[in-house]
Every structure is written in structure tokens, then in C-alpha cells.
Amino acid sequence: MEQGEFTLSEREFTRIKSRVYSVAGISLSDAKRTLVVSRLSKIVRALGLPSFDAYVDYLERNGSEDDGQEFVNALTTNLTRFYREDHHFEHLRAHVGGLMAERPRGSRLRIWSAGCSTGQEPYTIGLDLLAAFPDLKRWDFKILATDIDTSVIAKAARGVYPENELAGISPERARLFEKAGDGSIRIPAAARDLVSFKPLNLIGAWPMKGPFDAIFCRNVAIYFDKPTQGEMFGRFAKLLAPEAFLYIGHSENLGSGGEGFRLVGKTIYQSREKLNKRAA
Ligand SMILES: C[S@@+](CC[C@H](N)C(=O)[O-])C[C@H]1O[C@@H](n2cnc3c(N)ncnc32)[C@H](O)[C@@H]1O
Incomplete structure (x- = not known):
């Protein structure tokens, strides 16, 4: 003690x-x-x-x-980092690239980072997609980032982190961040402006209507029991656009909430109901 x-x-x-x-x-x-x-x-x-x-x-x-x-x-446990579980960002890049090719400029594109902690996950999404698609600014592209913990949401909104958070990140990716000069790095305004941080309890009411083109809910469900996980994943399925993806943590699975989803990649899912509707 x-x-x-x-x-x-x-x-x-x-x-x-x-x-x-x-x-x-x-x-x-x-x-x-x-x-x-x-x-x-x-x-x-x-x-x-x-x-x-x-x-x-x-x-x-x-x-x-x-x-x-x-x-x-x-x-709450808020452990997170930039470019965590990198293969998800690679998959998302291909998905968003496809949507941009399909939808006219100015169309709506929405991503939700549910359980975003101090912001590294939604900012990685924004930085990575902006680097891949400089044209993204011409779409109505937004990232909603939510967490139950109001202290992490406040930190995330500042978009400033100690420089050592870039340890292990390639120099090419590290260049996407601004140096703040005092041992800190800052998320550039172009990426910060894409993200809206809001407090939200995943087991409470959700005011958003969707649809989302991708939902990231990684390393959050591990803190819930099976019934709570199942219910949450079922609610995500309803908010996903047809052909949208759900990304979960590498040590997680959908449990009873998995019935409504099809596994399409490592910890990457699509809603069956939405796919069926689209096919009908
Ligand atoms: C380990 S962090 C995951 C951060 C990020 N998604 C990642 O994978 O790096 C888990 C986050 O889930 C949040 N969380 C836990 N229970 C929650 C709830 N009921 N509603 C919303 N967020 C919750 C915690 O506050 C914490 O920030």
C-alpha cells in the first residue's frame, strides 16, 4: 500500500x-x-x-x-498510441479511396472513433487520409471522436503530445506532425479541423443518426462483459452505411453481437443486414 x-x-x-x-x-x-x-x-x-x-x-x-x-x-484505462494496429489504417485508406472514386466531390463521408481516449486514433485516421488524399478537403469529410472520460476528451481536443509519442513511427509519418519546439508535437490544423471530440457513454443514449462509413471501436469492448459487448456491436451495425466497416481491437471479438456481421479481414467486419439490403 x-x-x-x-x-x-x-x-x-x-x-x-x-x-x-x-x-x-x-x-x-x-x-x-x-x-x-x-x-x-x-x-x-x-x-x-x-x-x-x-x-x-x-x-x-x-x-x-x-x-x-x-x-x-x-x-477508465486510456492506453493508446498513434498508428496502433496499422493494418486498419491501410484498409481504411483503400476503402475511403474507393468511396471518393464512387461519390461526387462534396459528398458526405463519416468516420466514428468510439472510445477515442486522448485522440491518437482519430488523429491517425485524419493525418493518414489527408496524406493519402490531399483532395479530401473537397469532400464533406468528418471524424466523430467520443469517449466517456471527459479528461481524455479535453486532452485530445488540444492536439498536443510529448514528442516521444513518435518513437517507433517512420520518419515519413513523423513528418506529418508539427514540432511545437518545447519537446511537444502538435496535430496540424488541417487534421485537427476534421475531428470533433465529444463525451459519450457507449452504454447510454447515442444522439447520432449515422450512417458512418467506418466505425473504429478498438480496445474498448475488452472492458465490458459479453452481454454489454453484444448489445453495443448490434447498435453499431444499425449505424453503419452499406459496405461500411467496423474495426475492433486485435484481442477482441464480436461475441453474440457477431451474428449481424461478416468478418472481412483481421478484426475488420461488415454488417450483413446492410450488405443484404444493398444486394436486394
Ligand atoms: C484503451 S482505450 C482505447 C483507445 C483507442 N480506441 C485505441 O485502441 O488505442 C479505451 C477507452 O475506452 C473508453 N471507455 C470505457 N468505457 C466506455 C464507455 N462506457 N463509453 C465510452 N467510452 C468508454 C475509456 O475511457 C478509454 O479511453
């Missing part, structure tokens, strides 16, 4: 697990005990409360919306 951390009883852990599951759909395994203690202790101390039990009581009885958000933000 680190200094200033509280002890977490079985009962307290159960209460915390059940709260984060009902609010965010996140299933915490027993292996996450230490993570819960280290992430929540700071908040409990700052509130001047004596224990995790008192903290959950506080959230239930008189916690504000901000308190509830702080609880969720503390329990």
Missing part, C-alpha cells in the same frame, strides 16, 4: 465494481483491486472522507455530476 492510500475491503470493492458497471458498463476483475485503490485514494483524501465506503455513500447521496464523472474518469 502506498502512503496515503486507504484499505479496500471486499464489500467496498463490490460496491465500487457495481457502480462503475452500472454507470459505464466497465467490468472490473479482481486483478484490478490495486488499480482501484491507487486511483481512488487521491479522490477520497481530497474529499476529506475516511474510507471507500464513505466515498460510495457520498456518491450515492450527495455527489454532484462532476463527482460522478471524476469517479468514472479515474477508473
Whole structure:
């Protein structure tokens, strides 16, 4: 136990697990005990409360919306990086190239990065497509990037990252980023302008109507249980345009939500219903 951390009883852990599951759909395994203690202790101390039990009581009885958000933000895992799972971007490039050839200039093209964390995923999409298709500006092309964690959304919207985030990226790709001069890199305005960041809970209501030409939901479903995953993937299927693609994380599968999809590449799917409608 680190200094200033509280002890977490079985009962307290159960209460915390059940709260984060009902609010965010996140299933915490027993292996996450230490993570819960280290992430929540700071908040409990700052509130001047004596224990995790008192903290959950506080959230239930008189916690504000901000308190509830702080609880969720503390329990999300936001690991991400530029050009993560590169083959998806290669596949997307071919798909978008095809759509641009098919649809007249000015047509709508939409991509959703669901569970975008600090923004590296949607910015990779924007930077990569702009580099491949400088003409993209002439299409009505937008990337929606959402996450339940409001602190990562705020970081993402700034579009500034430490330079060491480019480690392992080819010099050709590294040149797509602007040097901010203080050990930071900045996403160029042309790519930043393509992306709208919004807070959104994937287990709540979705205000968007779609259709999306591609949905990226990578390394998010791993935090959900099977029923929650199945429901979410089913909802994605409804928002995909015919022939659009769903990209998921390399260690994920669609589970029960997979019935509506056809596997077309490594962790790349198309909605069967939409394909059938198009064929009819
Ligand atoms: C590991 S990151 C994945 C980031 C990026 N998609 C990637 O693959 O690099 C998982 C993200 O899912 C978000 N998340 C977890 N539960 C969520 C929910 N119920 N609604 C929306 N986002 C959620 C977390 O806040 C976190 O930023």
C-alpha cells in the first residue's frame, strides 16, 4: 500500500465494481483491486472522507455530476498510441479511396472513433487520409471522436503530445506532425479541423443518426462483459452505411453481437443486414 492510500475491503470493492458497471458498463476483475485503490485514494483524501465506503455513500447521496464523472474518469484505462494496429489504417485508406472514386466531390463521408481516449486514433485516421488524399478537403469529410472520460476528451481536443509519442513511427509519418519546439508535437490544423471530440457513454443514449462509413471501436469492448459487448456491436451495425466497416481491437471479438456481421479481414467486419439490403 502506498502512503496515503486507504484499505479496500471486499464489500467496498463490490460496491465500487457495481457502480462503475452500472454507470459505464466497465467490468472490473479482481486483478484490478490495486488499480482501484491507487486511483481512488487521491479522490477520497481530497474529499476529506475516511474510507471507500464513505466515498460510495457520498456518491450515492450527495455527489454532484462532476463527482460522478471524476469517479468514472479515474477508473477508465486510456492506453493508446498513434498508428496502433496499422493494418486498419491501410484498409481504411483503400476503402475511403474507393468511396471518393464512387461519390461526387462534396459528398458526405463519416468516420466514428468510439472510445477515442486522448485522440491518437482519430488523429491517425485524419493525418493518414489527408496524406493519402490531399483532395479530401473537397469532400464533406468528418471524424466523430467520443469517449466517456471527459479528461481524455479535453486532452485530445488540444492536439498536443510529448514528442516521444513518435518513437517507433517512420520518419515519413513523423513528418506529418508539427514540432511545437518545447519537446511537444502538435496535430496540424488541417487534421485537427476534421475531428470533433465529444463525451459519450457507449452504454447510454447515442444522439447520432449515422450512417458512418467506418466505425473504429478498438480496445474498448475488452472492458465490458459479453452481454454489454453484444448489445453495443448490434447498435453499431444499425449505424453503419452499406459496405461500411467496423474495426475492433486485435484481442477482441464480436461475441453474440457477431451474428449481424461478416468478418472481412483481421478484426475488420461488415454488417450483413446492410450488405443484404444493398444486394436486394
Ligand atoms: C484503451 S482505450 C482505447 C483507445 C483507442 N480506441 C485505441 O485502441 O488505442 C479505451 C477507452 O475506452 C473508453 N471507455 C470505457 N468505457 C466506455 C464507455 N462506457 N463509453 C465510452 N467510452 C468508454 C475509456 O475511457 C478509454 O479511453
